[in-house]
Amino acid sequence: DGGITQSPKYLFRKEGQNVTLSCEQNLNHDAMYWYRQDPGQGLRLIYYSQIVNDFQKGDIAEGYSVSREKKESFPLTVTSAQKNPTAFYLCASQSRQKSTDTQYFGPGTRLTVL
Amino acid sequence: AQKITQTQPGMFVQEKEAVTLDCTYDTSDPSYGLFWYKQPSSGEMIFLIYQGSYDQQNATEGRYSLNFQKARKSANLVISASQLGDSAMYFCAMREAVNSGGYQKVTFGTGTKLQVIP
Numbered sequence: 001d002g003g004i005t006q007s008p009k010y011l012f013r014k015e016g017q018n019v020t021l022s023c024e025q026n027l028n029h030d031a032m033y034w035y036r037q038d039p040g041q042g043l044r045l046i047y048y049s050q051i052v053n054d055f056q057k058g059d060i061a062e063g064y065s066v067s068r069e070k071k072e073s074f075p076l077t078v079t080s081a082q083k084n085p086t087a088f089y090l091c092a093s094q095s096r097q098k099s100t101d102t103q104y105f106g107p108g109t110r111l112t113v114l
Numbered sequence: 115a116q117k118i119t120q121t122q123p124g125m126f127v128q129e130k131e132a133v134t135l136d137c138t139y140d141t142s143d144p145s146y147g148l149f150w151y152k153q154p155s156s157g158e159m160i161f162l163i164y165q166g167s168y169d170q171q172n173a174t175e176g177r178y179s180l181n182f183q184k185a186r187k188s189a190n191l192v193i194s195a196s197q198l199g200d201s202a203m204y205f206c207a208m209r210e211a212v213n214s215g216g217y218q219k220v221t222f223g224t225g226t227k228l229q230v231i232p
Contacts, residue, residue, distance in 0.1 A: 033220070042118075042205055043159075043222040050218075058219075088157060094218075102149055103220060105159035 003027065006091050006106035013078070013085070013113050021076045021109045023091035031094040032074035033103065036060060036087045043090060049074055050096065078111065086113045117141065118208050120223035127196045128231050134181070135191045135226045137206030147209040148189040150180065153225070154202045162204075165189060193228075201230045 004025045013019045025032065031050050035043040045058030049068040063082025068074055074093075078085045088110050092103040119138045127133035139148065150162040165173045165180045173180040181190040193200055206223040 031218070035222075040225075042120075042224040043207075045219065045221070048219065056212075090157075090159060092159075096218075102161040102164055104161075108157045110157075 004091060004093055004104055004106035006089075006109050008109060009107065011109055011111045013111065015113055016080045018077055018079050019111070021078065021089055021091075021111070023074045023076065023106060024072055025074075025091075025093040025104075025106075026072060027093055027095070027104060028071070029093035029104070030071070030096040032068070033092040033094070034058075034064075034066065034074070034076045035090045035092065037090060037108075038087050046076065046089075084113075085111055087111060117221040118206055118223035120206055120226050122226045123224075124227045124229070126229050126231055127193075127200075129196055129198060131196055132192060132194045133196055133228065135193070135204050135206075135228065137189045137191065137223060139187050139189060139206075139208045141187075141208065141210050143210040145211065148180070148182070149207040149209070149220070150178070150189075150191045151205045151207060151222075152200075152202045153205060159205075163191065196230045198230050198232060201228060203227050 007022045033048045034046040037043050044060050046064050047066040049055035065077045090108045091106040094103045095101040146167045148165045152160040163173050163175045163178045163180050165182045172182050177194045179192045203225045205225045209220045212219045
């Protein structure tokens with residue numbers, strides 16, 4: 001079945017540690033996105049990538065880094081520079097072929113800093 | 115300025131009644147798309163409906179319809195015959211180009227929490 005997978009579902013991190021969240025899609029989508037969601041809030045864009053080996057900062061990129069070495073994969077690293085990383089992280093992908101196509105979301109990773 | 119504004123933090127609706135969730139947007143791009151998503155307590159984002167800026171007709175998908183008023187820059191979601199399973203957060207979102215290179219960006223509103231009462 002085509003879709004987006006994120007792992008792990010839950011992640012616990014000690015302060016000062018870097019952690020990497022996985023996002024994989026088999027929808028053959030060019031564009032991929034990372035969002036952060038805080039309790040009771042909407043989604044805020046962290047990074048996005050329209051093609052392999054290229055990505056752009058979103059609205060809240062500070063303290064995060066990404067890579068896009070393969071079309072299927074768009075991992076997000078939460079670095080120790082991110083002051084308040086506890087949140088729900090959602091990955092999404094989208095076809096660039098159809099302007100009417102929606103973003104498809106993964107199930108999310110809930111990150112908690114201990 | 116907010117790109118997407120949802121002014122109703124929470125709404126209640128009686129089961130089987132219709133409900134309208136408000137969304138206004140702001141863009142100078144003539145070509146844009148508007149989306150509504152549902153987010154149950156599990157956290158997954160479920161696509162509901164899409165409206166393109168050049169679409170002449172209001173979008174409909176089953177019990178969901180989008181009341182698109184372009185001049186007023188509003189894109190309200192109407193849910194007819196509410197069901198208990200409709201209780202969730204609902205997000206309005208807008209896709210627009212960010213530069214001439216074909217890059218597009220989606221901005222989300224802060225959401226409306228809908229609770230359906232039996």
